[in-house]
Amino acid sequence: MKIITTLLLFICIQFTGKAQKPRARDIGIPFDGTPGKFNAITDVKGVEVGYSTIITGEGKNIRGKGPARTGVTAILPRGKNNNPVYANWYTLNGNGEMTGTTWITESGFLETPVMITNTNSVGVVRDAVLKWFVKTGWYKEDFWYTYPVVAETYDGFLNDIYGFHVKEENAYEALDSAKSGFIKEGNVGGGTGMMCLGFKGGTGTASRVIKIKDSSYTVGVLVQSNFGSKRNFTIAGVPVGKELKDTMNYEFKAPPSYQPGDGSIIVVLATDAPLLPHQLKRIAARVALGVGKVGGRGENGSGDIFITFSTANPQAFQRDNFTKVEVLPNDMINPLFDATVQAVEEAIINAMVAAETMEGINGNKAYALPHQLVLDVLKKYNRIK
Numbered sequence: 349m350k351i352i353t354t355l356l357l358f359i360c361i362q363f364t365g366k367a368q369k370p371r372a373r374d375i376g377i378p379f380d381g382t383p384g385k386f387n388a389i390t391d392v393k394g395v396e397v398g399y400s401t402i403i404t405g406e407g408k409n410i411r412g413k414g415p416a417r418t419g420v421t422a423i424l425p426r427g428k429n430n431n432p433v434y435a436n437w438y439t440l441n442g443n444g445e446m447t448g449t450t451w452i453t454e455s456g457f458l459e460t461p462v463m464i465t466n467t468n469s470v471g472v473v474r475d476a477v478l479k480w481f482v483k484t485g486w487y488k489e490d491f492w493y494t495y496p497v498v499a500e501t502y503d504g505f506l507n508d509i510y511g512f513h514v515k516e517e518n519a520y521e522a523l524d525s526a527k528s529g530f531i532k533e534g535n536v537g538g539g540t541g542m543m544c545l546g547f548k549g550g551t552g553t554a555s556r557v558i559k560i561k562d563s564s565y566t567v568g569v570l571v572q573s574n575f576g577s578k579r580n581f582t583i584a585g586v587p588v589g590k591e592l593k594d595t596m597n598y599e600f601k602a603p604p605s606y607q608p609g610d611g612s613i614i615v616v617l618a619t620d621a622p623l624l625p626h627q628l629k630r631i632a633a634r635v636a637l638g639v640g641k642v643g644g645r646g647e648n649g650s651g652d653i654f655i656t657f658s659t660a661n662p663q664a665f666q667r668d669n670f671t672k673v674e675v676l677p678n679d680m681i682n683p684l685f686d687a688t689v690q691a692v693e694e695a696i697i698n699a700m701v702a703a704e705t706m707e708g709i710n711g712n713k714a715y716a717l718p719h720q721l722v723l724d725v726l727k728k729y730n731r732i733k
Contacts (some may be wrong), residue, residue, distance in 0.1 A: 368530060372697040375719050376732055378584050379697075381690035384555040387570035387698075389423065390528045392557040392618040396661050397570065398422045398526030398539030399551075400518035409508050409709035416513040417506040417708045420473055421464040421551060422522035423570060423616050425559025425657050428485050429445040432457040432665040436625045436633035440639065444651015445470055446614045448495035451709050454611065456625035457665055461523060462616050464538040464572045466507065469514035474498045476519035478721025483520075499653060501574035501612035502590035503541030506598050514698035521583045530572075534702030539572045541708060542597065543611065546589055546642050548706055548714040552699025555688035560680050565621040567687040569635075573699040575650050577608035579644035583697060586729040588722055589643060596715035610649030613639060613690060621684055622660035622674040632656040638692025 354437050371380065384391030399421055405414030435458035439447050447470060450459055465473045473672070477496040481487055487494070503509060522537065531553060535541075539551030555568040564653045578597070581589025615635045623631065635654040636646070661673040676684075705716040726732045 354479040354691045356651050362518055362689035366589055369534060371533070371703045372694060372701045375701065376723055377697060377726070379690060379694045381543060381556045381687060383433065384397070384557050384566050384568070386530050386556055388531055388553040389555065389570040389616065389618050390531055391566050392568040392620050392659055394425045394426045395450055395568060395618050396424045396526035396528050397668055398522045398524065398532045399532065400521035401536050401540050402513050402518065405542060406707065407711070411508060412511040412512060414508045414513065416511065416515055416707050417706060418466045418469070419537045419540040420511070420514060420518045420522040421537035421572065422526050422542040423462040424526050425458060425618065425659060426498065427526070431662060432459040433657040433663060434628060434658055434661065435622065435626050436632055437653065437654065437655040438629060438635065440636045440652035440654070441646035441648070441650050444653050444718060446497065446499040446655065447612070447652045448497040452582055453493045458497065458655070459494055460496045460505055462655060462703065463496065463519065463522070464614050465498065465500055465514055466541070467500045467502045467504070468509050470498045470500050471514070471518045472514055472516060476516040479516065479705060480523055497655065497676055499614040500540070501542055501572050502652065503574070505543060505712050506706055506714060507541040508709055508722040515568070533698055535704055535706060539699065541657040541706070543714040544573045544696070545581040546597065547700055547717045548698045548702040548703035549573040552695040552697070552702065554691045554694035554698055556629060556691045558683040558687045560676070560683055563620060565684070567684060568618045569691040569695045570616045571692065571699055572614040573696050575609070575611040575613040575652065576643045577647070578676050579608065580645060582641065582643050583722065583730045584726060584728055586731055588725050591725045592718070592721060596718060597723065598714055600712035607647070607649055609647035612651035613644065617654065617656040617688060618659060619656070619684065620659050622676050623658045624675055625678070627678070627681060628656040628658060631684060635690045635692050639696070641689065641693045642696050
């Protein structure tokens, strides 16, 4: 196994010029389905991802000074080209926020990047996106209006969340640094200070390539993973959380209202399959099945919100002209449902495998998923040899 992991890291260096952290497949965790070249949302042609990561200070929390453990993630459906995509969204449990979704439901289009940050920074990131549009000339018209899409999960157990450390420049950094190809996972971007299923969470990604008749399509997923109770944590059908219930538990003083499972997950799903908005709603609903496979239950204190878009039909958005679009029949959509569940499951585990132990405010600590102990549990249940 060590030889295989070393070889995979060597291959990553050849692609990127630097080592990538081991991912779930690298350490031997089994998954169904066929991933794309990068096993990432960026396997969908044109999609770019950028980050701004904020890690400063240590020790006692002094509001406004830190410690800060937070950031911003940007997902651009067609890179830095303003060309709206068919989209839709779904909420499993609504204790969270994703701005701009009302117009997506009404119009069927996503017209902006998708940004993800912490709960208290949605406003500053939204405003920054508007200013970035002005700075970059995103809209070519003299008169325009738009509704930026900004989602959040709560990092206040590790981050000085009421210190408001995310600034406009962090949103600009995430947008300006967006790229295709390999992307970082774990303690990066908006996922920096997140916790998941009893261990350190964060940002993760995965993809699936499927074939429908003579055409191949890609489904790519990015998650900001900050949800779930350890007792429900499952990998490859194995109750890992129950087996590791007394191992590396969170170290923090929970408020009286806290319940295991509180948190949130944001999922952004891209595909190049030619889907209409109502079909993308169906895809978004299946995201919940992937979340459920690893232990999410849509708990009362969790914001589980998912957005999906299709990069097919690049001429679909028109203001003055009629247009023709290609559409996948509903009777052929099942492989995309499978790919969605598989990619979401793997993206969440990738986030946890990549995440490193983090100590935040007041010495609060979330431990990294212990790779070898997880493999030992999978061996115990005969999921791997």
